[in-house]
Amino acid sequence: MIREFTFGEFWYLLLATRWTIVLAVVAFAGGGAVGLVIALMRVSSARPLQLVSMGYIKVFQGTPLLMQLYLTYFGANMFGLQVEPWSAAALAYTLYASAFLGEIWRGSIQAIPRGQWEGARAVALRYPQQLRFVILPQALRIATPPTAGFLVQLLKGTSLASIIGFVELTRAAQVVNNATFRPFTVYALVAAIYFSLCWPLSRLADRLERKLGRDRLAPATRKPQLAQVAIVQGQV
Amino acid sequence: MNYVFQFGFVWREFDLLLAGAWLTIKLSAGAMFFGLIVGIACAQAKNSRWPALRALVQGYVEAIRNTPFLVQLLLIYLGLPSLGIRFLPAEAALIAMIVNVGAYATEIVRAGIESVPRQHIEAGRALGLKPWQIFRFIVLIPALRAVFPALGSQFILVMLASSVVSVISAEELTAVTDMIVARNFRSFEFYLVATGMYLVMSFGFQAIFALIDRRFFAPWSKQA
Numbered sequence: 001m002i003r004e005f006t007f008g009e010f011w012y013l014l015l016a017t018r019w020t021i022v023l024a025v026v027a028f029a030g031g032g033a034v035g036l037v038i039a040l041m042r043v044s045s046a047r048p049l050q051l052v053s054m055g056y057i058k059v060f061q062g063t064p065l066l067m068q069l070y071l072t073y074f075g076a077n078m079f080g081l082q083v084e085p086w087s088a089a090a091l092a093y094t095l096y097a098s099a100f101l102g103e104i105w106r107g108s109i110q111a112i113p114r115g116q117w118e119g120a121r122a123v124a125l126r127y128p129q130q131l132r133f134v135i136l137p138q139a140l141r142i143a144t145p146p147t148a149g150f151l152v153q154l155l156k157g158t159s160l161a162s163i164i165g166f167v168e169l170t171r172a173a174q175v176v177n178n179a180t181f182r183p184f185t186v187y188a189l190v191a192a193i194y195f196s197l198c199w200p201l202s203r204l205a206d207r208l209e210r211k212l213g214r215d216r217l218a219p220a221t222r223k224p225q226l227a228q229v230a231i232v233q234g235q236v
Numbered sequence: 237m238n239y240v241f242q243f244g245f246v247w248r249e250f251d252l253l254l255a256g257a258w259l260t261i262k263l264s265a266g267a268m269f270f271g272l273i274v275g276i277a278c279a280q281a282k283n284s285r286w287p288a289l290r291a292l293v294q295g296y297v298e299a300i301r302n303t304p305f306l307v308q309l310l311l312i313y314l315g316l317p318s319l320g321i322r323f324l325p326a327e328a329a330l331i332a333m334i335v336n337v338g339a340y341a342t343e344i345v346r347a348g349i350e351s352v353p354r355q356h357i358e359a360g361r362a363l364g365l366k367p368w369q370i371f372r373f374i375v376l377i378p379a380l381r382a383v384f385p386a387l388g389s390q391f392i393l394v395m396l397a398s399s400v401v402s403v404i405s406a407e408e409l410t411a412v413t414d415m416i417v418a419r420n421f422r423s424f425e426f427y428l429v430a431t432g433m434y435l436v437m438s439f440g441f442q443a444i445f446a447l448i449d450r451r452f453f454a455p456w457s458k459q460a
Contacts, residue, residue, distance in 0.1 A: 062442075063434045063438070071428060075424055152301075160400065187314065195302045
């Protein structure tokens with residue numbers, strides 16, 4: 001029995017969009033917390049900490065998000081934890097976000113001139129204070145545009161959670177499509193919903209980036225970043 | 237934890253995995269090649285005299301960059317047949333990847349073209365080069381050299397994103413792994429090995445691109 005595509009179906013998609021947003025927000029919050037630790041390990045002077053965080057980042061940036069999801073999902077089940085798709089997805093996206101945010105924030109912290117560290121030490125601040133009062137507030141400004149850009153990537157990336165059976169927007173589209181068999185309408189609509197979530201964020205990221213470029217970064221320091229644009233703007 | 241790892245299964249099926257990985261590389265290379273052509277065309281169109289063309293390209297780039305690849309793929313594979321356009325899974329996968337890469341490549345190529353100093357173009361004109369010669373020798377080639385590292389990272393991102401095309405069973409590494417797992421239920425071992433293979437491919441290509449860049453392109457960008 002094929003159903004018509006009505007307002008009810010549209011409403012169902014909109015309700016499922018909540019879970020896309022919830023998953024992205026949870027991953028962003030969790031990934032932000034872990035990512036900060038990763039970034040701080042990466043800029044610390046202890047060699048083992050640097051190596052561990054570097055390896056962590058490289059593994060997550062060098063493997064497909066889909067594989068990370070599968071390994072979390074099947075891996076957790078293997079350890080005897082009966083995880084449902086939601087917790088596996090939340091965990092996998094948190095780890096994924098932490099690696100990317102860690103790398104973005106490492107770059108932002110290292111963009112702060114050495115003189116700032118030396119100045120902070122010269123006024124007798126201890127290491128946590130140097131970070132808290134001198135380095136991180138300045139790094140935050142540099143980090144904001146790529147972080148907003150990553151949030152777009154994360155929102156788009158949540159669509160893969162549909163593959164392990166978590167009902168977010170893309171999964172809901174499959175459900176609606178199976179009932180109505182209107183694939184073009186359904187997926188075009190879903191693309192439009194994703195677009196309306198991501199586009200404002202992309203615009204914000206671009207605007208902040210240009211503003212930052214005008215405010216403080218000389219053209220010479222911007223050029224090497226060209227290669228990194230692609231890394232931040234992943235295309236899941 | 238009472239799970240016994242059995243990697244023996246994996247080695248028995250390793251040929252299949254390698255064949256999948258090879259298709260992953262071929263798909264990604266094809267998508268990158270044609271996507272780069274799309275990108276060059278669109279980057280040119282973005283500087284065109286006609287506002288409608290500029291708006292069209294801008295719309296394409298923004299639409300692709302702000303929607304998930306999975307949805308683009310499903311729209312092409314499941315959505316287009318209802319308009320009478322049908323593809324085999326591998327064709328749909330390649331087309332979706334080209335459309336996707338094209339948008340990202342447009343931005344990268346445009347950044348490269350903008351990095352070409354205006355004086356070089358004027359010098360070309362003063363030497364009496366024809367417009368297509370100016371475009372080819374003075375704008376495009378130096379621009380591509382300048383953005384080679386970004387294009388290299390893009391290739392790796394494409395390769396990682398290509399695992400998504402397994403959902404329409406396009407027989408690349410992830411799809412092959414899914415298929416084997418459906419037969420013997422050794423999901424963790426196989427996904428772990430497949431992940432390792434992706435990791436090896438990313439590191440391998442990163443190393444190759446870095447080498448090519450150092451060997452051929454870095455001396456040029458220093459001159460500029």
